[in-house]
Amino acid sequence: MDFKSIKYYLIASVLVVSCATPKKGSFSAKTKTLDQKVDSLLSIMTLDEKIGQLNQYNGFWEITGPAPKDGQAAKKYNDLKNGLVGSMLNVKGVKDVYAIQKIAVEQTRLGIPLLFGFDVIHGHKTISPIPLAEAASWDLDAIKKSAQVGAEEAAAEGINWTFAPMVDISRDARWGRVMEGAGEDTYLGSKIAAARVNGFQGDLSTNKNILACAKHFAGYAFAEAGRDYNTVMVSDEVLHNVILPPFKASVDAGVKTFMNSFNELNGVPATGSKLLQRDILKKNWNFDGFVVSDWGSIIEMIPHGYAKNSKHAAEIAIQAGSDMDMESYAYVEHLSALVKEGKVSENLINDAARRILKVKFELGLFDNPYKYCDEAHEKATVGKQEFHDAVLDVAKKSIVLLKNENNLLPLAQSGKKVALIGALATDKTSPLGSWRIAAQDNTAVSVLEGMQQYKNNQLTYVKGADLTKGRTQFVWETHINTTDTSGFAEAIDVAKKADVVVMVLGEHGLQTGEGRSRTDLGLPGVQQELLEAIYKVNKNIVLVLNNGRPLAIPWAAENIPAIVEAWHLGTESGNAIAQVLYGDYNPSGKLPMTFPRNVAQVPIYYNYKNTGRPTMNEPESVFWSHYSDEKNTPLFAFGHGLSYSKFEYSDLKLSTTTLAQGGNINVTVSLKNNSAVAGKEVVQLYIRDIIGSTTRPVKELKGFEMVALQPNETKTITFTITEEMLAFYTANNKWETEAGDFKVFVGGSSDKTIEANFEFIKTN
Ligand code: BGC
Numbered sequence: 001m002d003f004k005s006i007k008y009y010l011i012a013s014v015l016v017v018s019c020a021t022p023k024k025g026s027f028s029a030k031t032k033t034l035d036q037k038v039d040s041l042l043s044i045m046t047l048d049e050k051i052g053q054l055n056q057y058n059g060f061w062e063i064t065g066p067a068p069k070d071g072q073a074a075k076k077y078n079d080l081k082n083g084l085v086g087s088m089l090n091v092k093g094v095k096d097v098y099a100i101q102k103i104a105v106e107q108t109r110l111g112i113p114l115l116f117g118f119d120v121i122h123g124h125k126t127i128s129p130i131p132l133a134e135a136a137s138w139d140l141d142a143i144k145k146s147a148q149v150g151a152e153e154a155a156a157e158g159i160n161w162t163f164a165p166m167v168d169i170s171r172d173a174r175w176g177r178v179m180e181g182a183g184e185d186t187y188l189g190s191k192i193a194a195a196r197v198n199g200f201q202g203d204l205s206t207n208k209n210i211l212a213c214a215k216h217f218a219g220y221a222f223a224e225a226g227r228d229y230n231t232v233m234v235s236d237e238v239l240h241n242v243i244l245p246p247f248k249a250s251v252d253a254g255v256k257t258f259m260n261s262f263n264e265l266n267g268v269p270a271t272g273s274k275l276l277q278r279d280i281l282k283k284n285w286n287f288d289g290f291v292v293s294d295w296g297s298i299i300e301m302i303p304h305g306y307a308k309n310s311k312h313a314a315e316i317a318i319q320a321g322s323d324m325d326m327e328s329y330a331y332v333e334h335l336s337a338l339v340k341e342g343k344v345s346e347n348l349i350n351d352a353a354r355r356i357l358k359v360k361f362e363l364g365l366f367d368n369p370y371k372y373c374d375e376a377h378e379k380a381t382v383g384k385q386e387f388h389d390a391v392l393d394v395a396k397k398s399i400v401l402l403k404n405e406n407n408l409l410p411l412a413q414s415g416k417k418v419a420l421i422g423a424l425a426t427d428k429t430s431p432l433g434s435w436r437i438a439a440q441d442n443t444a445v446s447v448l449e450g451m452q453q454y455k456n457n458q459l460t461y462v463k464g465a466d467l468t469k470g471r472t473q474f475v476w477e478t479h480i481n482t483t484d485t486s487g488f489a490e491a492i493d494v495a496k497k498a499d500v501v502v503m504v505l506g507e508h509g510l511q512t513g514e515g516r517s518r519t520d521l522g523l524p525g526v527q528q529e530l531l532e533a534i535y536k537v538n539k540n541i542v543l544v545l546n547n548g549r550p551l552a553i554p555w556a557a558e559n560i561p562a563i564v565e566a567w568h569l570g571t572e573s574g575n576a577i578a579q580v581l582y583g584d585y586n587p588s589g590k591l592p593m594t595f596p597r598n599v600a601q602v603p604i605y606y607n608y609k610n611t612g613r614p615t616m617n618e619p620e621s622v623f624w625s626h627y628s629d630e631k632n633t634p635l636f637a638f639g640h641g642l643s644y645s646k647f648e649y650s651d652l653k654l655s656t657t658t659l660a661q662g663g664n665i666n667v668t669v670s671l672k673n674n675s676a677v678a679g680k681e682v683v684q685l686y687i688r689d690i691i692g693s694t695t696r697p698v699k700e701l702k703g704f705e706m707v708a709l710q711p712n713e714t715k716t717i718t719f720t721i722t723e724e725m726l727a728f729y730t731a732n733n734k735w736e737t738e739a740g741d742f743k744v745f746v747g748g749s750s751d752k753t754i755e756a757n758f759e760f761i762k763t764n
Pocket of ligand 1: 089
């Protein structure tokens, strides 16, 4: 090891290790040694060097080219050389990462290695389905595997930290970032958060795993009216029962970093929130990793009306517990003065720097700062076939069969005339979804390419209409084709002659994601018109949806016989869709988020409160909680998803109807596959707490199990209800249980369940 960075660390840590005598019954020798290593390093750092660890810059110059001389890039470059940078983001590729790491290691006084962060959200170069799609698989192993693949590929490109998973529970489909989360349910979201953290971080001693980051802490998805970055006002009850549990699950899974969020939460910007960062995260949950701000969120406290200027913002953020400043320049510019003026205690800087350094130690960067910098490994790893296999697997599992009248699907594999219509059917970029910054455009398998594998049908493709006006990059709503229907005639002609028409419609991958809130949840542009025009000449339509959020498509739901929710499925998109359409894969996905009938219903979610007027008392009653022009019910409910098998639920039985503390109830249900097709079903368990010290939702997911059944096979499925499952954040401001009556529901969707009752008795 000839790394210069190590010289100071070695002197310090060797001393520490040799004189460290672990006390029995206190910390383990290993933990103590790690803490002592960090402390030794801290003790030889200047204040500015410690502040430098708290500073993160975006990639800033032609890294392998000449050093920048002027402007912002030169400032960053000089800061880097002076040890005033702790981490970089958006630098990728071994060559570039190595070049920057080398400056940190060889040219700074202490040679402390950098963290390299990147948004590896759904794959890196080989793209996985968007997270919302993966959540529809309800398959925690597949989701974990997908995170692992993303981590391994990114790690091979020098990256050692992903800004994922996003664990924001989201109930509002207008918000463009619903694509990045696990949907609306806290229980499912918590399980998925843990699976993703484990997938990314796995074994950090290898060069295949990277640091994960639970984001955005907290409340970001509850932006008023679904408008990104907007104000968030939520009750303590919603915060603790709905929003926080997936973050807690991430901490429990060992996540090393957190990212705070852009939004204000009940009047305080999250970046400046002591309640969130110091009290809840670091104190109550004992989180010992570090918190990075979101991009510029420290100085965004100025327009929020919470900080007077950048210096004030830095003071607020560090006191609140934001450890690292992403691109605000506020810490690097002002913290030193703030400490000298006595406005910020040096202990706070020490605490933040200690957290960051500890993570660097845990990642092994002090043993080998170039751990992720191996060009041969990069070459051999990026785009591996194994990655394609994994993303294809999870893509198939993510598809949700929303409707299948008269068994129109699966399609016969031979002897049919199939018309394929829609601009998205040949698009090789859109399926890559929103967060695919490392992927090349045009690298996804299109639906046309996927369907062309089935050669015994006569397949004719016709576009029908453009979705965008020639744009593949930065597709905003203004780039959507809302006028040109000149291709309709040709499409109608082809559809007339076909036995079946497959129409691929929906959102472009870049119409979703950050900053892409929409007020219209229908099919963008002229696609609805195209769908109706084709329907007039051929009713045998299979609608394949590509989208990053729930859509409101009531006309299609009523008229189109088969609807396949295929989201933005990533690199292997077309192969996954074709295999489902042709029955080589039997779909098992279930919606992780409610589909509304009408955008005005949002936020709409299955675990709503009953209200005092939940139903109509008399026919034509007016004064109950409803719309006069729309139903209350969703178009497709949370948990909904069909299969080519036909599943039937019966015989729901409880082992006892009284749950005592420390006891449990076994819930059994019989599941039959009443079809000739083998398939998988996600069996869902919901509970309702009838009376609470604060009102409780009509139903809450508390368990699920993926069950595989052969044709005509029946299985008995068992869930166990324990006291822990009944706990919630009560009127006492505590996570606890309350005695009383409960309902239990089991089924294949939140709106199709069978139910039973039990009582929970508390003795203390
Ligand atoms: C997003 C974060 C992301 C960061 C870095 C921000 O705009 O909100 O989720 O990780 O940029 O790219």
